[in-house]
Amino acid sequence: MHPVRRQRLFLVLFIVLVSTVAISLVAYALRGNINLFYPPVEVAQGKAPVGQKIRVGGMVVEGSVQRSADSLEVRFEVTDYEATVPVVYTGILPDLFDEGQGAVAAGKLDEQGVLQASEVLAKHDENYMPPEVAEALEASKQRRMEAGQ
């Protein structure tokens, strides 16, 4: 390759390499802050600040959703299967919010370790399928569970 062009090629590679390393270091240093939410295990370990606005995310524990009879208050728990955080929220929940599904709650952790949520978002996974396929999957799962008993 032409020597001057080879020199410029090295310059180009140098620019890419240095910028990649620099930005990667910054991203690594900020990795805690880039996380949108605390997983329940970190809240249980006391790594989440009390009284400050944080987000906690995980799966909504089956059977944990309790709705108040006379207000929009809802209580539920989120888990990452290592720890569980109770959440209390007053307001309308997103359509996709459900037990056994992902959720991210934003709010302040109180002294008892309950998240007083000001916002609850539903998190969905990367599975896309028609309702018939989902029903068939659910039915075969039921059959396997019953066969296993």
Next chain:
Amino acid sequence: MYFESLSAALTMDGHGAFVWSAYAITAVVLVGMLVAPWRRQRRTLRQLTGLLKREAGQPPPRDRSREV
């Protein structure tokens, strides 16, 4: 079609506004992406044709793009 009727396809069980506005905005942007460079090219060629005509001693052609 997965919808029973055209009106069902428009409402999409309450999600129609979201889906159709997303597609509409995308269509507008995509058309813009294609039309902008084409118009730029036409303008350059038109200006050049005018210049050539003037150099040849003739009046420049009428700007037909503004005619209805």
Next chain:
Amino acid sequence: MWTLFHKFGSPPWLYRLSGSILRWLLPLTLLALVAGAVWGLLFTPPDFRQGNSYRIIYIHVPAAVVALAGYYVMAIAGAISLIWRMKMADVAMRATAPVGAALTFVALVTGSIWGKPTWGTWWVWDARITSMLILLFLYLGVIALYEAYENKALAAKACAVLSLVGTVNIPIIYKSVDWWYSLHQPASIKFTGGTTIDPSMLYPLLWMIVAFYALFTCCLLLNMRAEILERESRTAWVRRLAAGE
């Protein structure tokens, strides 16, 4: 191979080649986009969890995918410009920026509209969305940086450097959903097998991704042609073109 590579440095050759490609690619692309949109909107089943709102996937994902790939086109054009000082590489780099910006914008807006009925919010500062916004700023930055310089040769160099510096953002965007806790879910199309999207939905999605790649190519060629005509307007071959009109 090098002769072919250096042919790309010839404006009239590029202009003629792009013209003959566009003659069939442009109508095909428009057809494919309309067919794919109709397919996704009306002829695919709803999602078991998201219902009909998921149909935005057929424009959101293709726009995002091509916006990412297009950035590499811009960065590589910038590298070629820096190494070979090829003016047509500058033209290619400049031509990619507005197309990439438009596609990133579409990805962000359609994503936002999709987020409201599903997640429950129009916007959230998670890693995926924030890094896509940075991508938009990079594209807009390249456009703005070029205008900021009087000396256009220097402007092209600055834009090339900016494009190269921003390349790390692409793998960051791609891996953001795996590296950090984010609201945006992981990829459904997995290259190592185990794709988690039903075939009836996957095929129209792949169709639209290809259609958007074709659209990117068309817009890139159209932008390059317009730029070439402007730059070369004093040459004999362009004058012959204008006279033939």
